[in-house]
């Protein structure tokens with residue numbers, strides 16, 4: 001199974017379960033994310049959603065290049081990008097607190113998924129970055145829009161995007177992208193410690209506070225801004241520079 005969903009006392013954990021591909025996102029994982037988001041919208045017994053990756057090497061390595069490299073045109077790219085973009089918008093606007101438990105590398109779309117969550121807890125050995133630029137594209141699932149909403153200083157957010165390189169955990173904490181750095185291999189304890197006090201507060205309070213943020217996003221046309229970001233990435237996707245960069249990655253791995 002490309003993903004796992006566990007529900008322990010209202011704490012729903014979604015694990016991307018593709019270690020052999022460093023937890024890259026394919027259409028099956030997208031369907032799993034839709035499943036867990038739908039469950040939360042249809043049940044009122046969920047207090048937190050946690051997203052993490054299998055193993056200790058990677059949280060998520062972004063889009064599955066071996067699956068998506070066949071997408072050639074802007075239109076073909078937009079089909080995949082908007083499918084995941086809608087899923088990430090639904091994740092970002094869930095009424096329950098969402099936690100990215102970053103157990104390893106969170107790069108490209110993986111960094112976008114983490115940025116779409118309310119909280120980011122990162123392992124001391126992990127790195128995260130919007131490496132899309134190295135493939136001659138931009139963030140394509142809405143992650144750039146969410147990054148500018150996370151309260152980082154503008155210069156730090158813009159540099160993180162344009163650097164297009166993985167930052168280490170301490171740097172991610174210092175610039176305000178990660179809320180906590182935990183000792184490698186202690187992710188379960190780190191999560192338990194993080195939610196200990198929040199878990200004592202009635203879920204209706206969690207949801208009321210999230211609604212304050214969600215109301216602001218609706219008033220500021222967040223959805224439209226995400227869709228513009230996706231269209232921009234789709235346009236860059238059909239460039240020769242992008243297709244060559246992806247081919248180089250895949251050939252390097254042969």
Ligand SMILES: CC[C@H](C(=O)O)C(=O)SCCNC(=O)CCNC(=O)[C@H](O)C(C)(C)COP(=O)(O)OP(=O)(O)OC[C@H]1O[C@@H](n2cnc3c(N)ncnc32)[C@H](O)[C@@H]1OP(=O)(O)O
Pocket residue numbers: 020021022024057058060061062063064065066067068081105107108109110131132135138139140141249253254
């Ligand atoms: C809008 C989002 C956008 C999109 O595509 O839609 C993106 O996400 S663009 C960014 C796409 N992702 C990447 O470019 C990351 C590529 N992967 C890496 O940089 C590294 O694999 C890393 C840093 C995640 C982990 O490095 P490590 O040395 O630990 O592992 P390997 O590189 O040896 O990889 C192991 C194994 O996994 C395969 N792999 C890794 N990432 C992907 C991926 N994104 N898609 C497909 N396959 C991936 C890699 O090919 C190796 O396979 P193997 O068969 O063992 O050679």
